Structure formats: C-alpha cells, structure tokens
Amino acid sequence: MGVVFGHLSDYASGFWYTVALTLASFLVSLLVGIVIATMRISPAAPARAAGLFYVETVRNTPLLVLLFLFFFGLTKVGLAYSIFVSGVIVIGAYHGAFVAEALRSGVGAVSKGQAEAARSIGLTFSQSLRYVVLPQAFRTVVPPIGNIFIALTKNTSLITVIAGVDLTSAADRLNTTYAQAIPIFFGAAVAYLILTIPSGLAFGWIERKVAIAR
Amino acid sequence: MSQQPSVLYDALGPRGQRRVVIGSVLAGVLIIGVVALGIVRLAAKGQFQTTRWEVFTQPAVVRFLANGLLATVRVALTAGLLSLVFGLALALARLSVRRAARYATGAWIEFFRGVPLLLLILFIAHGLPQYGMKLSAYWFLVLGLTIYNSAVLAEIFRAGILSLDRGQREAAYAIGLTYAQSMRLVIVPQAVRRMVPTLVSQLVTLLKDSSLGFVIPFEELLRRGRGLGEFYPQSILQAYVVVAAIYIAVNFSLGRVAVWLEGRQAHRYGGRVHLPGGPEDLAMIEVRSAALVPSD
Numbered sequence: 143m144g145v146v147f148g149h150l151s152d153y154a155s156g157f158w159y160t161v162a163l164t165l166a167s168f169l170v171s172l173l174v175g176i177v178i179a180t181m182r183i184s185p186a187a188p189a190r191a192a193g194l195f196y197v198e199t200v201r202n203t204p205l206l207v208l209l210f211l212f213f214f215g216l217t218k219v220g221l222a223y224s225i226f227v228s229g230v231i232v233i234g235a236y237h238g239a240f241v242a243e244a245l246r247s248g249v250g251a252v253s254k255g256q257a258e259a260a261r262s263i264g265l266t267f268s269q270s271l272r273y274v275v276l277p278q279a280f281r282t283v284v285p286p287i288g289n290i291f292i293a294l295t296k297n298t299s300l301i302t303v304i305a306g307v308d309l310t311s312a313a314d315r316l317n318t319t320y321a322q323a324i325p326i327f328f329g330a331a332v333a334y335l336i337l338t339i340p341s342g343l344a345f346g347w348i349e350r351k352v353a354i355a356r
Numbered sequence: 357m358s359q360q361p362s363v364l365y366d367a368l369g370p371r372g373q374r375r376v377v378i379g380s381v382l383a384g385v386l387i388i389g390v391v392a393l394g395i396v397r398l399a400a401k402g403q404f405q406t407t408r409w410e411v412f413t414q415p416a417v418v419r420f421l422a423n424g425l426l427a428t429v430r431v432a433l434t435a436g437l438l439s440l441v442f443g444l445a446l447a448l449a450r451l452s453v454r455r456a457a458r459y460a461t462g463a464w465i466e467f468f469r470g471v472p473l474l475l476l477i478l479f480i481a482h483g484l485p486q487y488g489m490k491l492s493a494y495w496f497l498v499l500g501l502t503i504y505n506s507a508v509l510a511e512i513f514r515a516g517i518l519s520l521d522r523g524q525r526e527a528a529y530a531i532g533l534t535y536a537q538s539m540r541l542v543i544v545p546q547a548v549r550r551m552v553p554t555l556v557s558q559l560v561t562l563l564k565d566s567s568l569g570f571v572i573p574f575e576e577l578l579r580r581g582r583g584l585g586e587f588y589p590q591s592i593l594q595a596y597v598v599v600a601a602i603y604i605a606v607n608f609s610l611g612r613v614a615v616w617l618e619g620r621q622a623h624r625y626g627g628r629v630h631l632p633g634g635p636e637d638l639a640m641i642e643v644r645s646a647a648l649v650p651s652d
Contacts, residue, residue, distance in 0.1 A: 323483025
C-alpha cells in the first residue's frame with residue numbers, strides 16, 4: 143500500500159479530473175435527455191422519429207467507438223476540441239439517450255388522470271408537460287437517473303483511452319512505473335467507490351425527499 | 357413502432373398539422389444545414405472520395421473486419437455464458453441462509469459492480485502478468501467481462517428470484533422439498549425464464565463492453581477498425597464509421613429480439629417484465645429486499 147500513500151497527489155489530480163468530467167457530462171446528459179424525451183412524446187411525428195433514431199443509434203454503439211469517431215473524426219473536419227471537452231460532449235450525449243428513455247418511462251408512469259385533468263382545464267401540450275406531467279415524472283425517475291449517474295461516473299474512465307488524465311489513467315501510469323498492480327488499482331477502485339457509494343445514497347435521499355405521498 | 361394514443365394532445369387539426377409541417381421543415385433545414393456544413397468541410401478534405409471508401413469492398417478487408425466481428429461475438433458469448441453460471445452462483449450465495457456467505461458475496465458483488473470495467477480490464481491485462489498470471493488477450497478480456505457481468509447478472513437473478521410469488525416457495529416446502537431442491541426444481545427455473553429478455557439485452561451491453569478489449573489489445577472489431585485506419589491512413593474516419601455501423605446493426609437486432617421476447621413474456625405472465633431505462637441501467641438494478649431465507 144506504500145506506493146498508494148506515496149502518490150496520493152497523483153490520485154487526487156485524477157480524482158478531481160474524474161469528478162469534473164462526471165459533473166459536466168451529467169449536466170450535458172440531462173439537457174440532451176430532456177430534449178430527446180420531449181421529442182419522443184411530442185405530437186409531431188417527425189420529432190418522434192428523430193428522437194427514436196437518436197436513442198437507437200447512440201444506445202447501440204459502444205461509447206468507445208463514439209469517442210473515437212468524435213475525437214478523431216472531428217479533427218478531419220478541422221474542428222479540434224480538447225480531450226476534456228470531447229469527453230464531456232460524447233459522454234454527455236451518450237448517457238443523454240439513457241436519460242431520455244428514463245424520462246419517457248417516467249412520463250408514462252404518471253397516472254393518466256393527471257394528463258387528462260391538465261388537458262381538460264385547457265392546458266396545451268407544452269403547458270401540461272411543464273406544469274403537470276414533467277414535475278411528477280422527474281420524481282419517479284430519480285432512481286433510474288441515479289443509476290445512470292453512477293454508470294456515467296464509471297464510464298468517464300474511457301477518457302483514459304484518448305489520453306485523458308483521470309483516475310483510471312493515473313492508476314495505469316503508476317502501475318507502469320512501479321509494477322505493483324494490486325495496491326495501485328485497488329486504490330483507484332476505492333476512489334471510484336468513494337464517488338459512487340455516496341452518490342447512490344444521495345439519490346436515495348433525494349428519492350425519499352421528493353416522493354409523492356399517496 | 358406503433359404510436360400509442362396519448363392523452364397529452366388531441367389528434368392534430370389542420371392548423372396543428374400545418375404547424376408540424378412548418379416546424380419539421382425548419383428543423384429539417386437547420387439539421388440539413390449543419391450536416392451539409394460538415395459534409396462540405398469533409399468533402400473539402402476529400403473525405404468522400406470513393407478511394408477512401410473503396411478499401412471496404414476489398415475481400416481481404418471485409419474478411420479482416422468480419423473476423424473482428426467474429427472475435428467480438430465469440431468473446432461476448434463466452435463471457436456471457438460464464439457470467440450466467442457465476443452470476444447464478446453469486447445470486448444463490450447472496451440469498452444463502454448463512455450470514456457469512458451473504459455478506460461476503462454482497463461485498464464482492466457491490467465492489468465489482470461499483471468499479472469501472474476499464475479499470476478492471478487494465479488491472480487484469482497490465483497487472484496480472486506481474487504476478488505471473490499470463491493468459492492470452494482473449495482470456496484476459498473474457499475474465500474481465502465475466503467478473504464484472506457476473507456481479508451484474510447476480511443482482512438480476514436475485515431480483516428475478518425475489519419477484520416470484522412466495523407461494524411457489526411455500527408450496528415447494530409443503531410437498532417436502534429441501535431448500536436446495538426447491539431452489540433447483542421450482543424457484544430458479546422460473547426466475548431464469550422470467551429474466552430471459554433482460555438477459556438478452558444484457559448481451560447487448562456485453563457486446564458493447566467487449567470493445568474495451570481495445571486496450572489489452574485484443575483483436576476485436578474496434579481494434580480491427582483502428583488497425584485498418586493505420587494501414588490505410590486516408591480511410592481512418594471511414595473505418596470508424598463502418599465499425600459503428602456494424603455495432604449498431606448487430607445490437608439493434610439483438611435489442612429487437614429482447615423486445616420481442618418481452619412481448620411474449622408479457623403475454624404469458626399477463627404483466628410486463630419491466631426493462632428499466634435501458635441496458636446500461638441494469639448495471640445498477642436495485643434489489644430492495646432482505647435475503648431469501650425459509651421463514652422458520
């Protein structure tokens with residue numbers, strides 16, 4: 143374990159990189175998810191089709207392939223983003239598809255009477271979504287969104303492959319130098335658990351906090 | 357996919373339809389504009405020259421990629437089968453009567469579900485040889501995928517077992533079966549059947565995750581695509597596009613199979629077997645229930 147405690151600063155810098163990447167991509171994924179979910183339940187058939195196309199395409203492609211396509215593909219168009227920004231965009235867009243599906247099923251879970259009531263007092267589609275359905279849908283989707291957040295936290299590790307300097311790459315680099323894989327990788331694993339376990343608890347807390355008393 | 361009637365909006369009248377058409381055209385123009393801009397810039401760099409795409413019609417290249425896909429599928433299936441066996445074993449251990457077994461497997465499952473798969477694979481590929489464990493890249497990848505996925509599947513199985521009506525277990529005890537017999541003959545077969553759609557969609561996740569074999573390196577589809585790009589540097593972008601298209605085609609078909617199976621199950625059991633959110637989501641499936649122990 144000495145090698146771990148001797149290099150806490152390497153872990154710390156990787157840790158904060160992972161935290162920043164996680165939070166930024168999660169924000170992007172929420173935005174993408176809300177837009178795509180709205181498209182998927184919208185009255186406009188072309189919007190529904192486009193939303194479905196996005197979800198099916200993104201969900202069925204490995205994240206690593208998307209990362210490569212974006213990172214190496216865009217340089218061909220003459221656009222170059224930093225590794226971190228590429229990661230935020232791709233990881234956010236990828237998990238956005240999952241957020242969209244979670245939100246959509248949340249909207250489906252809101253009792254039909256709510257939407258009927260909203261429509262019968264004369265609210266339009268977007269008004270009923272905004273004031274009645276979505277606020278309730280958000281509450282029911284807290285657990286799946288929490289799961290997506292945790293999956294996203296773990297998936298940020300793929301940034302290592304395009305030379306991002308996150309926790310995983312910190313462990314891999316330390317291992318290249320010191321060749322003590324068990325303590326080094328265990329240290330990184332614990333650091334990930336430090337992120338994922340409290341966020342699981344936090345989402346559980348939010349879930350109880352916003353639960354609709356019935 | 358047919359559209360279910362939604363109470364959120366009425367069938368569109370003439371004005372609504374007009375608005376949809378106008379909006380679609382505007383959005384379409386915008387999207388086409390962005391895409392066209394990208395195409396123009398790609399074309400300016402000559403990315404659409406047929407020579408760049410031609411390589412993918414060469415039989416040797418097709419065979420090269422097909423073998424990559426084959427390796428991907430083989431690794432996913434091997435890891436899938438092994439994960440099924442170990443996942444079931446872990447699930448049963450976590451539901452065991454013995455507290456020590458429950459806690460130990462609980463810790464094992466939570467640890468490996470909570471750790472990024474890439475970290476695990478890097479540990480296996482770069483770390484295990486330091487301790488004298490040398491396997492082929494294929495088995496390194498299978499090992500990593502199995503450890504991770506068996507932990508995930510264990511929770512899926514546990515959810516399946518716990519979702520069975522308790523009357524099944526009580527009936528098994530009532531006719532004099534032991535705990536082990538009731539599990540083997542009554543509970544597990546039903547739980548597994550119920551989880552079939554979930555298991556198929558978990559295979560999609562496995563296929564996608566096998567792309568992480570890239571870092572070992574294992575010659576799966578993505579690695580092959582990268583290899584092509586290095587051999588034909590002018591076609592690197594095209595290689596990734598082709599690889600992505602192959603993944604989408606395979607996984608989309610598998611996803612359809614899962615949906616079809618789900619529909620059949622719904623028909624058979626009268627209720628939907630719910631696939632929450634999407635395959636990724638299953639990695640963290642929540643099982644909120646105490647261990648399954650005979651009540652006395």
